[in-house]
């Protein structure tokens with residue numbers, strides 16, 4: 347039986363934000379609706395439509411769509427198609443917008459005006475938000491809003507989305523239906539056949555009328571780029587930036603991390619002394635506090651990583667990094683277009699995989715999806731930090747670099763190199779590895795908006811804490827239960843966990859993982875770790891707390907594993923985490939984006955294979971070196 351899908355869209359007027367990439371649509375959307383969608387200084391941040399609500403000045407309830415940026419209404423990539431479909435009224439479950447708010451970048455009217463003309467030609471009522479007027483004014487581009495409005499036949503409001511300037515005027519305008527609905531067919535001559543050329547000519551005329559027909563270079567950005575995009579200095583500076591980032595992840599986090607650690611330790615002791623020995627004691631102390639608490643400790647490090655990512659995103663440096671790495675990516679058959687999705691995967695592979703919607707070429711898009719999980723997502727950071735903290739000495743090497751930070755950087759680079767190698771192989775399977783030159787817009791530099799950075803950090807903290815309190819808590823408690831029952835048989839020696847379901851499972855798995863140096867506790871922890879990587883830590887915390895003798899049950903995980911694992915085992919586990927596909931949500935996202943089970947299955951297979959191989963080599967070589 348076929349399912350019948352009935353679309354019910356809420357009543358009430360629908361507005362849509364349309365504009366070129368990176369012109370500030372989402373910043374305006376957030377201001378208008380009070381949402382906190384992601385805003386960043388590069389093209390292709392928004393890849394799906396997002397909906398919000400606002401009330402007009404007169405208190406009318408309106409729905410507002412934030413759409414992916416587009417240069418034209420002839421879509422080239424999946425994200426641009428979303429925008430075009432909405433405007434044409436073809437989007438599933440959505441009616442055609444009643445009003446389009448065209449967001450223009452005042453510093454680049456030439457490019458952005460063509461889109462307004464195209465929207466008008468579709469017969470959609472529109473108003474213009476002339477955004478980034480603060481930057482335009484600073485650069486000496488003075489645009490007379492009234493003249494512009496007269497020239498394009500559409501009401502124009504000057505805005506600075508990041509500061510909320512012009513938002514009230516815009517809301518006022520939304521009530522004046524007679525003003526914007528009258529403007530629909532004000533440019534009848536544009537329906538001639540060679541529209542593109544006519545649009546070109548029309549834009550030139552408009553710019554001439556506004557006295558803006560000369561290109562103004564953005565001097566400060568150009569001057570900065572002369573250094574940051576320098577063929578020798580550029581890559582060096584990029585490397586230094588990355589060095590600093592990873593150094594900070596360890597050195598800045600020390601204080602707050604110790605604080606959380608001792609708070610959790612104190613909690614464990616209090617709970618331990620309050621509760622009588624028994625299953626509740628074990629559940630709270632070994633399951634909850636040793637397990638889940640052990641993951642929470644890594645919050646500061648995650649926030650420091652994201653602080654850097656957010657600042658870099660906001661400043662406009664990221665597309666430059668794409669530009670610098672274009673040659674490297676080209677050598678394995680990837681275009682620089684893949685850079686931003688891969689970069690987003692450092693936070694989490696899922697938004698990274700979604701960001702591939704801005705890649706026009708289907709083959710490039712697929713390769714990018716397939717290698718996205720090799721980028722080190724933030725869920726790996728706690729695992730890396732735990733193992734590095736336990737096994738890599740805190741030492742300064744090569745005049746000033748912290749060894750721990752260097753090893754962390756090395757792990758990130760290992761993931762990147764692995765991804766490049768896989769991309770290279772995948773491209774061999776495809777027909778002809780032609781590489782197109784990178785066509786990417788370099789936005790102007792600007793100071794990161796502290797508000798955006800703070801919002802980003804808060805969201806990241808919330809995501810992490812929600813994970814800890816949700817899936818991590820549930821699976822850790824499940825593992826605790828499996829590790830505690832059935833209890834120890836009469837007269838047996840050893841900890842009860844060794845006789846439990848989990849203990850038996852762990853020992854079975856250890857057969858498979860023994861060649862790469864994993865003991866049964868690690869093998870066991872990898873199973874719930876399939877759902878989310880950090881769970882491996884809480885699982886280890888619980889398993890070790892349950893295996894420990896009563897007197898050292900409250901011990902933190904770091905010294906425990908430092909005592910009981912060999913260095914080759916730790917290195918092998920690190921190598922495992924660089925490659926292993928330990929995240930079901932990512933596989934689900936791949937299935938969604940590629941429309942089938944085939945790709946997620948191939949991905950799982952190749953990642954497990956790579957992980958096992960990498961761990962095997964690491965374990966054998968390090969054992970041999972240390973022998």
Ligand SMILES: Nc1nc2c(ncn2[C@@H]2O[C@H](COP(=O)(O)OP(=O)(O)OP(=O)(O)O)[C@@H](O)[C@H]2O)c(=O)[nH]1
Nearest residue numbers: 368369370371372373386390391392415478506507
């Ligand atoms: N100075 C200044 N910066 C702005 C203004 N509006 C937005 N920005 C910044 O411009 C960048 C892009 O903003 P976004 O809202 O992400 O742009 P977008 O149009 O949604 O971009 P895509 O989703 O990629 O199409 C961010 O760094 C914003 O902080 C403005 O009026 N003035």
Ligand SMILES: [Mg+2]
Nearest residue numbers: 371372391392
């Ligand atoms: Mg956006």
